[in-house]
Amino acid sequence: MNVTDTLSQEHQFILQYVTLMQHYADFAERYPESILLLQQAPRFIKFIEEFADQFHHAKEEEHLFRFMAEPSVLTHCNPLPQMLAEHGQARAFVSDMHEALASKQVNKLAVAVKGYAQLLKEHIFKEDNILYPMAERGMSDAQKAALLQAYAETEQKHDSAAIWAHYHALQAELEQTLTQTINTVD
Numbered sequence: 001m002n003v004t005d006t007l008s009q010e011h012q013f014i015l016q017y018v019t020l021m022q023h024y025a026d027f028a029e030r031y032p033e034s035i036l037l038l039q040q041a042p043r044f045i046k047f048i049e050e051f052a053d054q055f056h057h058a059k060e061e062e063h064l065f066r067f068m069a070e071p072s073v074l075t076h077c078n079p080l081p082q083m084l085a086e087h088g089q090a091r092a093f094v095s096d097m098h099e100a101l102a103s104k105q106v107n108k109l110a111v112a113v114k115g116y117a118q119l120l121k122e123h124i125f126k127e128d129n130i131l132y133p134m135a136e137r138g139m140s141d142a143q144k145a146a147l148l149q150a151y152a153e154t155e156q157k158h159d160s161a162a163i164w165a166h167y168h169a170l171q172a173e174l175e176q177t178l179t180q181t182i183n184t185v186d
Helices: 005-030 036-068 080-102 106-138 140-155 160-184
Strands: none
Touching: 005 036, 005 106, 005 160, 036 080, 036 106, 036 140, 036 160, 080 106
């Protein structure tokens, strides 16, 4: 029984958004007169806050990390404080994005987007390649079963199917908007 597959799948979806968001920031740097990033950033931020933070991080912080902190799960080191610190750093970048939006500072917004993207790529690599394998090795079958039940409750609470459908549709729309905009300036 594997308790991190769903989280890894969510990571892949988050990385798709992060990459798309980076493309918007790159466009803003190439065309500083464009307001495209300012227009679309609220949608990216909503994804980060709702999907990445409230939905995905809830599973990690409220459930996975709690189970991993139980005696005998982590036998040689404890990466949980570092993972939590990086979640906090990600939230600080989102706060910077909100500030940049409020003051309509495209350059500041692009810097915050790129900082967030870099952090998330490194963070997800660590979780997928270090933290999650530690969880899989260290947790008992009973702990894994309880964790999967906790995930199911979180997914029901957040209406998992609806949130996935909404953000897949938004992703397609954001990709189309960027492509159309690039085609009009090239």
